[in-house]
Amino acid sequence: MNSSIAMPGHQTQGNVMYLTALVGTEATRSTVSDVLRLMGAGDADVQYAASVPVSMRRVRAGETLFHEGAHAESIYFVRSGTFKIFRTAADGYEQVLGFVGRTEVLGFDAVSTNDHPTEAVALEDCSVYVLPMRDLFGLAERCSAFGRVVHLAVSDALARQCELADVIAAVAAEVRLARFLLHLSHRMAACGQSPRRLLLRMTRRDIASYLGVAHETVSRSFTTLAGWRLIDVDNREVTIVDMKGLHALSLGTRRQIDEASRRCMAHPAVVLA
Amino acid sequence: MNSSIAMPGHQTQGNVMYLTALVGTEATRSTVSDVLRLMGAGDADVQYAASVPVSMRRVRAGETLFHEGAHAESIYFVRSGTFKIFRTAADGYEQVLGFVGRTEVLGFDAVSTNDHPTEAVALEDCSVYVLPMRDLFGLAERCSAFGRVVHLAVSDALARQCELADVIAAVAAEVRLARFLLHLSHRMAACGQSPRRLLLRMTRRDIASYLGVAHETVSRSFTTLAGWRLIDVDNREVTIVDMKGLHALSLGTRRQIDEASRRCMAHPAVVLA
DNA sequence: CGCGCGATTGAAGCGACTCAACGGCAGTGG
DNA sequence: CCACTGCCGTTGAGTCGCTTCAATCGCGCG
Numbered sequence: 151m152n153s154s155i156a157m158p159g160h161q162t163q164g165n166v167m168y169l170t171a172l173v174g175t176e177a178t179r180s181t182v183s184d185v186l187r188l189m190g191a192g193d194a195d196v197q198y199a200a201s202v203p204v205s206m207r208r209v210r211a212g213e214t215l216f217h218e219g220a221h222a223e224s225i226y227f228v229r230s231g232t233f234k235i236f237r238t239a240a241d242g243y244e245q246v247l248g249f250v251g252r253t254e255v256l257g258f259d260a261v262s263t264n265d266h267p268t269e270a271v272a273l274e275d276c277s278v279y280v281l282p283m284r285d286l287f288g289l290a291e292r293c294s295a296f297g298r299v300v301h302l303a304v305s306d307a308l309a310r311q312c313e314l315a316d317v318i319a320a321v322a323a324e325v326r327l328a329r330f331l332l333h334l335s336h337r338m339a340a341c342g343q344s345p346r347r348l349l350l351r352m353t354r355r356d357i358a359s360y361l362g363v364a365h366e367t368v369s370r371s372f373t374t375l376a377g378w379r380l381i382d383v384d385n386r387e388v389t390i391v392d393m394k395g396l397h398a399l400s401l402g403t404r405r406q407i408d409e410a411s412r413r414c415m416a417h418p419a420v421v422l423a
Numbered sequence: 424m425n426s427s428i429a430m431p432g433h434q435t436q437g438n439v440m441y442l443t444a445l446v447g448t449e450a451t452r453s454t455v456s457d458v459l460r461l462m463g464a465g466d467a468d469v470q471y472a473a474s475v476p477v478s479m480r481r482v483r484a485g486e487t488l489f490h491e492g493a494h495a496e497s498i499y500f501v502r503s504g505t506f507k508i509f510r511t512a513a514d515g516y517e518q519v520l521g522f523v524g525r526t527e528v529l530g531f532d533a534v535s536t537n538d539h540p541t542e543a544v545a546l547e548d549c550s551v552y553v554l555p556m557r558d559l560f561g562l563a564e565r566c567s568a569f570g571r572v573v574h575l576a577v578s579d580a581l582a583r584q585c586e587l588a589d590v591i592a593a594v595a596a597e598v599r600l601a602r603f604l605l606h607l608s609h610r611m612a613a614c615g616q617s618p619r620r621l622l623l624r625m626t627r628r629d630i631a632s633y634l635g636v637a638h639e640t641v642s643r644s645f646t647t648l649a650g651w652r653l654i655d656v657d658n659r660e661v662t663i664v665d666m667k668g669l670h671a672l673s674l675g676t677r678r679q680i681d682e683a684s685r686r687c688m689a690h691p692a693v694v695l696a
Numbered sequence: 697c698g699c700g701c702g703a704t705t706g707a708a709g710c711g712a713c714t715c716a717a718c719g720g721c722a723g724t725g726g
Numbered sequence: 727c728c729a730c731t732g733c734c735g736t737t738g739a740g741t742c743g744c745t746t747c748a749a750t751c752g753c754g755c756g
Contacts, residue, residue: 237585237592243676245592247585259585261578267585286574291567298560304577305534311584312510312520312532312540318591318635319510319518321745323712354735362591362635364713369736385735403516404745594713596744627703637745642704658703677713 178206185227185279186295195295205280215270222260224280228252231276232351235268246359255303273351318362320403326361327371328400348388451479458500458552459568468568478553488543495533497553501525504549505624508541519632528576546624591635593676599634600644601673623659
């Protein structure tokens with residue numbers, strides 16, 4: 151029952167309150183071994199890990215896990231759901247840094263400064279394991295499997311940062327969107343889900359901020375890609391129709407898409423059909 | 424003799440070979456305590472740390488520390504110099520992800536995949552402590568101070584990634600450049616150096632890739648900022664003349680610089696003087 | 697001295713930003 | 727119940743800044 155009631159944007163009002171009472175925001179009791187299982191660690195030290203309690207917290211859609219600049223008390227392992235990570239500029243502009251999901255670590259960038267440099271907001275109902283920062287070193291020392299998991303998760307977060315650069319590197323807005331969709335597709339595949347059916351948890355504005363373009367441009371790029379028969383778009387539901395074509399489009403960094411667009415746009419009748 | 428004769432850029436030809444023989448790529452003997460001192464750790468566990476040898480490697484300007492896609496054998500702590508981190512797209516476009524200097528960690532993003540997702544090239548003569556990956560876990564377990572240092576350094580690297588997003592978030596090229604220069608200035612200050620005198624180690628093209636604009640635009644932005652009397656530019660030597668003005672300019676994310684530019688351009692005579 | 701490369705500057709085209717309007721949907725309150 | 731209010735998403739039109747192509751200059755090096 152992970153992300154059953156997706157509720158991406160902002161809503162989740164009405165009949166949710168009783169759910170709160172039911173599952174509770176009060177920390178469900180779990181142990182480090184649950185964290186290790188989530189992160190796909192081996193079965194080493196499970197006996198010890200099973201003896202160390204860890205709290206599990208549910209975050210409903212639209213809620214903030216931690217604010218930018220807030221004192222950091224814990225790091226988090228995402229058990230289910232999707233978070234949006236962003237920074238707010240002096241003029242109020244929200245720059246989205248990324249979207250993180252299951253098995254990813256959150257808040258580790260605050261270890262060095264003790265303050266969160268970013269804000270994390272749940273885009274759907276989420277659940278995270280909460281690990282107090284003061285327990286980090288000790289636990290990593292006592293439980294080598296846990297230390298390993300932290301290293302791997304953080305390294306993964308570090309490597310994932312280049313996805314943003316990858317997207318930004320392309321000049322054409324359609325190429326940026328194509329790369330973004332392919333990243334999502336790869337994540338879906340990594341989770342064993344269909345890499346062709348994407349259910350976007352974020353708004354067009356969030357995507358626009360992440361891609362570094364205006365949100366109107368994102369809208370236009372969606373319709374353009376759909377017009378090229380590379381994807382099907384129904385609001386937040388995106389289906390990749392032509393995976394190879396999408397990948398081919400994503401390769402061009404500078405503006406030589408003319409050939410590709412010419413090839414695709416060579417079927418205007420089909421596009422209009 | 425890993426990648427001694429890298430030849431990525433262009434320079435480092437002629438009289439460099441004998442230097443190789445002189446200072447040697449052969450690892451200078453150091454210990455973990457040297458690493459701890461570099462990273463500003465406390466004096467805990469120094470006795471043990473001093474007993475664990477660590478190799479120190481010199482990398483000359485233009486040489487590659489590790490290639491993109493290469494099997495990762497070690498992580499590195501930068502002792503001196505500056506590295507350029509980048510990825511190469513399918514069409515040969517180099518996307519620069521960042522520039523790392525003293526006390527920063529390099530290559531940790533390969534821990535999870537065992538392959539380097541990025542390439543690191545020395546922009547000047549550098550020296551790094553080399554820590555084999557197979558020793559990472561064990562050393563962190565046995566020497567808690569070292570484990571702490573790794574956590575802090577990696578967290579710092581994670582937090583530093585938002586500098587790229589910060590730069591990219593601005594739409595105007597001059598604002599991106601201004602933010603970039605301010606980041607460099609802050610690093611200079613953190614190292615106890617003058618925050619106003621910057622000696623750029625990278626080419627305009629590298630900056631352009633990092634900022635996500637054409638290199639001609641970087642050139643133009645430099646002259647524009649100089650024309651506004653915010654900086655002085657002499658090729659790679661940049662002096663921040665008006666720190667407050669530069670900061671004020673860097674605040675505008677969207678394109679409302681008109682007021683600021685008008686205010687600055689209100690003194691055309693002064694500009695031309 | 698020629699070659700390659702970095703850096704600057706110019707000119708022209710185009711694509712993204714901006715402003716604006718519209719339809720759709722959900723939650724709200726009379 | 728239904729207008730009312732936001733917000734999301736889409737589409738249109740116009741402006742402007744960046745990209746692109748091009749030429750030039752300076753510099754290190756063979």
